[in-house]
Amino acid sequence: MIPIDFSYWRPTSAEEAVALYQRLAADRQEPAYCAGGTEIVTRARLGQLAPGAVIDLKAIPEMCRVACEGGRWHFGAAVPLAQLVDDEPWPLLARIAERVADHTSRAHITLGGNLAGAIQYREAALPFWLADAEITVAGPHGRHTAPFAQRFGGALSLDPGELVLDLSIPESATRFPSYAQKATRLDYVDYPLVTVAAVQSPGGHLRVAWSGLLPEPFRSDALDAALSAAGTPAARVARALGELPSTLVEDLHGTADYRRFVCEQILSDAIADLEGT
Amino acid sequence: MATSHTGRAEHLITVNGEQRRVTLRPADTLLYILRDELGLTGAKPGCENGDCGACTVLVDGVPMKSCLLLAIEFATPEEPAAGAVPRHIETVESLDETEVQRQFLDHWAFQCGYCTSGFLMLAEGLRRQRPGASPGEVVDWLRSNICRCTSYAEIIQAVRGTLERERSAPPPV
Numbered sequence: 384m385i386p387i388d389f390s391y392w393r394p395t396s397a398e399e400a401v402a403l404y405q406r407l408a409a410d411r412q413e414p415a416y417c418a419g420g421t422e423i424v425t426r427a428r429l430g431q432l433a434p435g436a437v438i439d440l441k442a443i444p445e446m447c448r449v450a451c452e453g454g455r456w457h458f459g460a461a462v463p464l465a466q467l468v469d470d471e472p473w474p475l476l477a478r479i480a481e482r483v484a485d486h487t488s489r490a491h492i493t494l495g496g497n498l499a500g501a502i503q504y505r506e507a508a509l510p511f512w513l514a515d516a517e518i519t520v521a522g523p524h525g526r527h528t529a530p531f532a533q534r535f536g537g538a539l540s541l542d543p544g545e546l547v548l549d550l551s552i553p554e555s556a557t558r559f560p561s562y563a564q565k566a567t568r569l570d571y572v573d574y575p576l577v578t579v580a581a582v583q584s585p586g587g588h589l590r591v592a593w594s595g596l597l598p599e600p601f602r603s604d605a606l607d608a609a610l611s612a613a614g615t616p617a618a619r620v621a622r623a624l625g626e627l628p629s630t631l632v633e634d635l636h637g638t639a640d641y642r643r644f645v646c647e648q649i650l651s652d653a654i655a656d657l658e659g660t
Numbered sequence: 661m662a663t664s665h666t667g668r669a670e671h672l673i674t675v676n677g678e679q680r681r682v683t684l685r686p687a688d689t690l691l692y693i694l695r696d697e698l699g700l701t702g703a704k705p706g707c708e709n710g711d712c713g714a715c716t717v718l719v720d721g722v723p724m725k726s727c728l729l730l731a732i733e734f735a736t737p738e739e740p741a742a743g744a745v746p747r748h749i750e751t752v753e754s755l756d757e758t759e760v761q762r763q764f765l766d767h768w769a770f771q772c773g774y775c776t777s778g779f780l781m782l783a784e785g786l787r788r789q790r791p792g793a794s795p796g797e798v799v800d801w802l803r804s805n806i807c808r809c810t811s812y813a814e815i816i817q818a819v820r821g822t823l824e825r826e827r828s829a830p831p832p833v
Contacts, residue, residue, distance in 0.1 A: 384692050384708075391686035391732045394662040403662060424689065424728050425709050437686065439733065487723045487782065487804035488710050572803050 385427045390436045397445070397521040397548055400438055404544045405523055412436045416546050418446070418461040418493040422500045446495070446548055454554050455517075460495025460547040464507065467494065473552070476510045478563035479580055483507065485572045495547045499539050502574075505600050506565075508535055509580035509592035512602050514556035519548045537599030559584060562653045566645050568636045576636045577645050583657045587611070591623075591653070596631050596642055603627075610650065616658075620650045671735035674746040675700065676754040684731050691715045691726035694751060702752035702777040706806075713805030716778040718750040723785035723804070750784075752777035760784050760822045769818035771809035778805050783819045791826040798823070 390412070394400040400416070407414035412435035417423050420439075426432035440446055446461035449472055456472055464480040468489065471477040483506055484492055497507040508531075511518075516531035522545035531550060534540050539547070562581040567573040575595035582590050588611045592602040609622035624647060631639035665671075668685045675698060682697045691708070694700045694717070706714035708727045715726040719734075736746040755761055760783045763769070770776040779802075786793060786801050793801070798819055807815065 385687040385689065387687060388667070388685055389687050390664060390666040391730065392662050392664045399662055419728075420730060421710055421728050424730065427687070428708060437730075441733075481800075484710075485713075485804040486801045487713060487716060487725055488728075490722055490724055491710070491728050 385424065386430070387427060387433050389427075389434050392436060392438045393442050394438065394440075395442050395444075397443055397526075397546065400440060400443065400546060401521055401523060401544055403438055404546075407436045407438075408544065414438055416440055419463065419491040419496045421488065421491050422496065422502065426501070440495075440546065448549075451554055455551040456554055456557060457549050457551045458494055459549045460498075461493050463490050464492050464494065464497065465489040473510065473557045475513075475557075475559075475561035475563060475580060475582065476507070478561070479506050479510055479565075479578070482563075482565040482575075482578070494550070498535065499541065499547060503538075503599050504575055504578070504594045505538070506575065506578050506594045508600055509578065509594060509602075510561075511535070511550055511552065512592040512600075513561075513580060513582045513590045514552040514559070516550050516552045516556075518550050520545050521548050522546070537597070537601055556582075560657050562656045564649050564652065566649065574636065577642055577649060579646075579649050579653065581653045581657065589654070589657065591650075593646075595636070596646070597628060598632065601628075610654070616651060616654045619654065620647055623650055665732050665735070671732070672738065672746075673731065673734040673736065673749065675749045676751060677748075679736075679746075682731070684735075686730065686732045688731050689727055690717070690729040690731045690734065690749070693731040694726060694749075700751045700753050704774055704777060706775070706778075711806065712775070712778070713782065714775050714778040716781045716805065717752075718748075718781055718785050720748055721750075721785065721788055723782045723801075750781070752780055755780060755784065758784065759825050760787060760818070763818040763821040763825070764815075767814045767818040767821065769811055769814040771807075771811050775805060775807045775809075779807070779815055783822055786819065787822050787826050791823055793823060795820070 404414050414436040415434035417437045418440045440461050446459040448459045468477045468481045511531045518531045518534050519528045559582040565578040566576045568576045578594040580592045590607045594600040606623050606626035609626050631642045633639050665686050672679050694703050703726050704714035706712035710725050710728045716723050717726045734747050
């Protein structure tokens with residue numbers, strides 16, 4: 384049971400949602416956007432969050448669509464992860480999404496919620512980092528589309544009142560050879576020890592994005608360059624590991640040394656999978 | 661045009677094929693309303709954190725965890741707009757001598773039984789959505805729910821039995 388009260392709003396356009404947010408914030412009602420609602424419901428129950436107003440985004444049609452238009456795939460921010468897995472418009476995103484939480488919970492958790500939530504793993508971001516993605520945000524100053532990496536550096540950079548409308552990638556990026564792996568320590572359904580998404584771009588260059596290694600997801604041009612340079616797979620993996628930050632997460636899921644060991648195995652598997660070695 | 665709800669008020673929601681009138685706050689979870697307002701105690705409170713699946717119900721045929729849903733999302737106006745279809749909630753009380761129930765009995769797929777209604781609704785959703793589910797898909801779906809008595813082997817057998825019966829059933833005339 385949620386021990387606080389809040390008002391509930393269900394706008395039908397992004398502009399209406401933003402205007403509502405501004406009005407409710409001006410009234411000091413501490414509004415919160417909500418799509419799947421998993422974090423709001425669970426954290427409000429525990430007293431970790433106390434919004435005065437919840438603005439449900441699921442009645443905004445453009446936030447609930449997955450479509451290919453003008454040579455780009457668009458993924459609405461209120462689309463549940465289960466839909467991305469079942470319809471599989473982008474195999475790499477489907478492989479990453481199918482390891483977030485459990486099957487039933489993925490019918491609740493949305494793409495935007497996974498990116499914008501407080502739970503730091505944000506694994507759905509990894510494929511978008513590797514695919515020249517763009518992100519469209521609506522806010523008090525209108526709509527803005529920007530490269531995904533400009534808005535996401537491990538966490539989303541959003542001003543108060545801004546909301547993510549959709550993410551898009553070039554259609555061709557859905558066909559890049561790709562690799563996904565999630566290693567967990569305690570159970571199959573769990574937060575990641577390490578989650579990796581990797582692609583081989585048309586020039587043969589390997590790009591990798593990570594979750595679970597640092598307090599937030601990360602990627603590194605230097606690591607990708609080391610992984611893609613000439614040499615034996617073992618030498619390339621060794622050089623890439625040298626580009627990992629020196630301080631990896633130490634927690635219940637594993638020590639930093641264990642995470643480094645798992646990374647070595649995963650990178651070796653990724654090279655073998657993507658290059659057929 | 662945005663709809664809005666503030667404070668405790670009466671609403672209509674559709675549960676097990678019936679429109680039911682309930683008094684709820686926007687912050688009430690569906691699990692709480694099903695149990696405490698409608699007396700449908702088959703959906704069980706377990707973790708209330710989306711982890712255990714004991715509260716699983718079907719929403720428009722899709723298994724969902726009622727502890728993670730706000731009941732207000734299912735409220736329909738007294739006079740709905742033309743063509744509007746209310747979202748339909750099904751709880752374990754809607755099952756009546758179904759194949760999935762028979763299979764759980766035949767395979768002794770429970771011990772204390774607390775998690776059983778959640779597993780039954782998950783399995784019923786799987787039967788409807790993926791009657792041809794592979795063994796791997798069955799396991800993937802079942803990972804959504806937890807049985808602390810660890811009847812997992814029997815539960816998997818019961819679900820596989822349900823799907824086999826579904827696949828071997830003659831097509832509707």
